[in-house]
Amino acid sequence: MIAGGGIGGLLIVLVALFFGIDPGLLGGLTGGGSTYDTQEAPAPSTDGEVICKTAEDANTNTECRLEWTAKSLDQVWTEQLPKQAGIEYEAPGLHLFNQTVSTACGQASSNTGPFFCPADRTAYFDASFFSLLEQLGGSSDPFAQEYIVAHEFGHSIQQLEGTLGLSDYENPGADSNAVKIELQADCYGGIWAHHAAQGEDAFLEPITNEQVASAIQSTKAVGDDNIQKRSGGQVRPDQWTHGSSEQRTQAFLTGYETGSMASCDFLERGVYQQ
Secondary structure, three states, X not given: OOOOOHHHHHHHHHHHHHHOOOHHHHOOOOOOOOOOOOOOOOOOEEOOOOOOOOHHHHHHOHHHHHHHHHHHHHXXXXXXXXXXXXXXXXXXXXXXXXXXXXXXXXXXXXXXXXXXXXXXXXXXEOOOHHHHHHHOOOOOOHHHHHHHHHHHHHHHHHHXXXXXXXXXXXXXXXXXXXXXXXXXXXXXXXXXXXXXXXXXXXXXOOXXXXXXXXXXXXXXXXXXXXXXXXXXXXXXXXXXXXXOHHHHHHHHHHHHHHXXXXXXXXOOOOOOOO
């Protein structure tokens, strides 16, 4: 399984069914180093020629949207992580790729889905993933795509907290640490959404109910139970690594409604400021 789980780790079995891929080839993505400065942000590393300069670029181009979402996430967590957890924020890298990519965690492909590699502290995205997400019942709305980015950056926050390594995909289950880590990343995504439109320099305009609904559509799509149903199998909570559709939706909404890391304390550490 991909380190940090992400959305991609959840999709491996279903993707293998769709594309005939050996999930074993995706092993070995484990393991910390690069930073991404939000104040004078360089363009993300990319395999394409897309150049993103304006907010309008982000509104009309998926790759640009991913980049600007990363900038918004850096802005929010630069303020909120020290305030709520007493930890200095270190921005992760962002790498946009097409088809295949080499990472410090190993080789990956478009079929892997988005993921966070702890070894190089970089979030990897191929925009073609969003078409697959629609096949699972997810939304193509821009804000739903931004939720995916926020989830992966949530794993970066967990690495800074020193908890990401607690996720153990070899011991799945509805109450497993793997599920708790993934639900917390969803909740952290909600925290970003709560704060992303606040302040004079906010990257996002006020979020609408329709946009929140689109994110919820995608949280439901990437639930373990939905994946199991769509793969033609039975719902097996003992095999869950990311949580059910209901759990993932509730985790995102909890973060969104409260904006508080304490509300996302699925590991019950009790270390956050209220």
